[in-house]
Amino acid sequence: MARRSLDQISAFADLVEARSTAMLRLAYAVVGDYQLAQDLLQESLVKVYVAWPRLRDGAAAEAYVRRTIVTTAISWRRRRSFHESPVEAVPEENGPDDSDRLATHDVLWDHVRGLPPRQRTALVLRYYEDLSEVETADLMDCSTGTVKSQLSAAVDKLRERVGPHSGVLFPEDQAVTR
Amino acid sequence: MSTTLREALAARIDRVGPAHPNLDELVGLGERRLRRRRIAVVVASGAAVILVIALAIGGAAMLGSANHDNGPVDHPIHPTTTPVRPLVYSDDVDYIEPRSDAGGVGIHVGMVHVGDQLVNIDQALPNTRRWNLEVTDAGVVYDKGDGNVWFSDGGTPQQIAGKHCGEQYDIRSGDSGPWAFWFDCESAPTRGDLVVYDTGSGEEIARQPIPWCHNSRSHLSYEFACWPTDIIGDHVYYHQVEDHPGTPCGCRERLYQFDVSAGTVVVATDQMYTDDLRSHSRALVLGDSWRTGTAMDGVRFDVVGSRLVPTHWVRPPGGQEFEDLPTEAFATPTGQPVRFHLASDYKPAESDEPAFYSVAWIDDDTLAVGAPFADPLKEGWTADILACHISNGRCEQIVKPPNHDTIRIVPGFPLPG
Numbered sequence: 115m116a117r118r119s120l121d122q123i124s125a126f127a128d129l130v131e132a133r134s135t136a137m138l139r140l141a142y143a144v145v146g147d148y149q150l151a152q153d154l155l156q157e158s159l160v161k162v163y164v165a166w167p168r169l170r171d172g173a174a175a176e177a178y179v180r181r182t183i184v185t186t187a188i189s190w191r192r193r194r195s196f197h198e199s200p201v202e203a204v205p206e207e208n209g210p211d212d213s214d215r216l217a218t219h220d221v222l223w224d225h226v227r228g229l230p231p232r233q234r235t236a237l238v239l240r241y242y243e244d245l246s247e248v249e250t251a252d253l254m255d256c257s258t259g260t261v262k263s264q265l266s267a268a269v270d271k272l273r274e275r276v277g278p279h280s281g282v283l284f285p286e287d288q289a290v291t292r
Numbered sequence: 293m294s295t296t297l298r299e300a301l302a303a304r305i306d307r308v309g310p311a312h313p314n315l316d317e318l319v320g321l322g323e324r325r326l327r328r329r330r331i332a333v334v335v336a337s338g339a340a341v342i343l344v345i346a347l348a349i350g351g352a353a354m355l356g357s358a359n360h361d362n363g364p365v366d367h368p369i370h371p372t373t374t375p376v377r378p379l380v381y382s383d384d385v386d387y388i389e390p391r392s393d394a395g396g397v398g399i400h401v402g403m404v405h406v407g408d409q410l411v412n413i414d415q416a417l418p419n420t421r422r423w424n425l426e427v428t429d430a431g432v433v434y435d436k437g438d439g440n441v442w443f444s445d446g447g448t449p450q451q452i453a454g455k456h457c458g459e460q461y462d463i464r465s466g467d468s469g470p471w472a473f474w475f476d477c478e479s480a481p482t483r484g485d486l487v488v489y490d491t492g493s494g495e496e497i498a499r500q501p502i503p504w505c506h507n508s509r510s511h512l513s514y515e516f517a518c519w520p521t522d523i524i525g526d527h528v529y530y531h532q533v534e535d536h537p538g539t540p541c542g543c544r545e546r547l548y549q550f551d552v553s554a555g556t557v558v559v560a561t562d563q564m565y566t567d568d569l570r571s572h573s574r575a576l577v578l579g580d581s582w583r584t585g586t587a588m589d590g591v592r593f594d595v596v597g598s599r600l601v602p603t604h605w606v607r608p609p610g611g612q613e614f615e616d617l618p619t620e621a622f623a624t625p626t627g628q629p630v631r632f633h634l635a636s637d638y639k640p641a642e643s644d645e646p647a648f649y650s651v652a653w654i655d656d657d658t659l660a661v662g663a664p665f666a667d668p669l670k671e672g673w674t675a676d677i678l679a680c681h682i683s684n685g686r687c688e689q690i691v692k693p694p695n696h697d698t699i700r701i702v703p704g705f706p707l708p709g
Binding site: 118123126127130134135137138139142143148151152155156159160163164185186218219220222223226237238241242244255269272281282283284285 | 294295296297298299300301302303304305306308309310311312313315317318319321322323325326387696697
């Protein structure tokens with residue numbers, strides 16, 4: 115006999131149906147590997163199923179999934195975090211050629227994957243998920259000061275690695291050009 | 293042409309999907325984890341799953357029979373000088389990436405507290421389903437992932453046996469004494485020997501061939517059909533799956549007792565097991581009275597004010613599902629009521645359902661209990677650990693809660709994740 119009621123399973127199914135793709139993208143963003151992202155999503159959804167009666171509503175459940183994805187991903191990588199993950203093949207720096215727009219995305223993404231886990235997570239939560247620093251800190255279970263320092267280090271590193279002629283506008287660049 | 297950081301990130305990340313999680317698989321995994329959590333805390337220090345379920349279903353009525361009319365032994369309760377068992381736990385736990393063939397989340401366990409010693413276990417587990425980590429009066433016994441049996445008395449771990457058999461509950465110790473046991477499939481690959489090992493002396497003290505543990509019947513999913521259950525005194529209990537026509541699986545699980553002193557193996561009844569527990573100093577009787585209650589060695593205590601109220605996992609009259617219902621606890625074998633209370637200066641962590649679960653008996657008078665982590669997403673994490681004394685009911689904090697991002701594992705509790 116299931117320990118969760120049919121109503122609870124139905125509500126859980128609704129969450130899975132509605133939000134799995136977004137959650138898979140978040141998982142992929144923080145781990146940078148499709149297979150790992152699928153494992154991470156499954157693990158996070160199972161945890162939410164177990165915790166379901168203590169979650170007040172669907173929004174809380176989604177927030178828990180996101181938090182589980184983030185904290186678990188950081189933990190997975192913690193043992194490697196003393197050094198950065200190697201980038202499998204670091205592409206050469208490209209100029210701002212229009213035809214290379216997609217290649218620029220790929221170059222940047224490879225460098226994002228090479229960031230330490232906390233820097234990468236802060237970066238994607240802040241600049242892909244568009245979360246505030248406070249929201250990012252809450253999800254990462256750390257202070258806003260830590261988020262700021264991780265973001266600053268991540269952006270500096272990316273800026274240095276893609277080079278000044280990559281065509282990528284970093285947040286500070288955008289502020290200046292607006 | 294320029295591109296913003298967000299556009300560049302979205303260009304790659306938004307290529308992912310759509311996701312198609314298998315709902316049935318998710319629900320199945322979630323239900324299994326819920327069952328495992330329930331089972332693990334109830335059998336915190338040894339009784340087998342099937343036995344606990346059997347006791348929960350029929351235990352109270354069965355034990356209410358006239359078999360215990362002798363009443364409690366009349367001798368005074370006082371703090372004992374029995375051997376002190378080391379408290380074992382680890383705060384050096386990380387999630388690790390799963391092995392590609394295992395899936396799910398793995399964990400790595402580094403340093404383990406064994407009493408006042410820190411031991412480097414350095415154990416990577418491919419998943420969080422189970423890990424044999426058993427405590428004896430002499431130290432800690434565990435499997436090294438490859439099935440070999442290791443032991444530490446607080447010093448450098450040493451391998452004490454080759455590969456053991458089976459897939460679950462493969463190594464067991466009792467609530468007291470230095471013994472541990474398992475089934476040895478390395479020296480006896482075609483039969484599986486039950487091996488009882490004294491971790492204090494470092495000697496194998498009994499080896500009993502159990503040839504029928506090796507299962508060759510195709511309709512059973514068990515490759516090895518026996519698993520260790522518990523040690524109470526000289527009695528070693530194990531379960532075995534056997535053919536039994538007429539049931540959905542065509543099988544049944546039976547409890548066996550190996551008497552180490554006599555060298556005999558007999559089919560055991562639940563009554564034999566609970567009688568042993570009742571005569572054992574490290575268990576509690578749950579129920580309205582010592583005579584009619586059920587002997588258990590793993591108990592959940594709800595926090596009610598400053599009291600720790602024992603609960604019994606039973607189906608209420610007219611109810612459909614099992615629940616933890618408040619009850620009374622009595623010491624074995626004296627029959628004295630056990631009423632634990634928190635120290636006045638101690639505040640348990642905030643939680644929707646504040647509770648403590650049996651961790652281990654440290655000596656005949658002292659039961660260590662642990663609180664699960666309040667955050668539901670930190671499933672399997674354990675917070676602080678208290679030592680509760682049978683003689684005066686007082687519970688004192690002996691291990692503080694870990695930092696908020698530190699995963700703590702304790703033997704007998706579910707693994708995190």
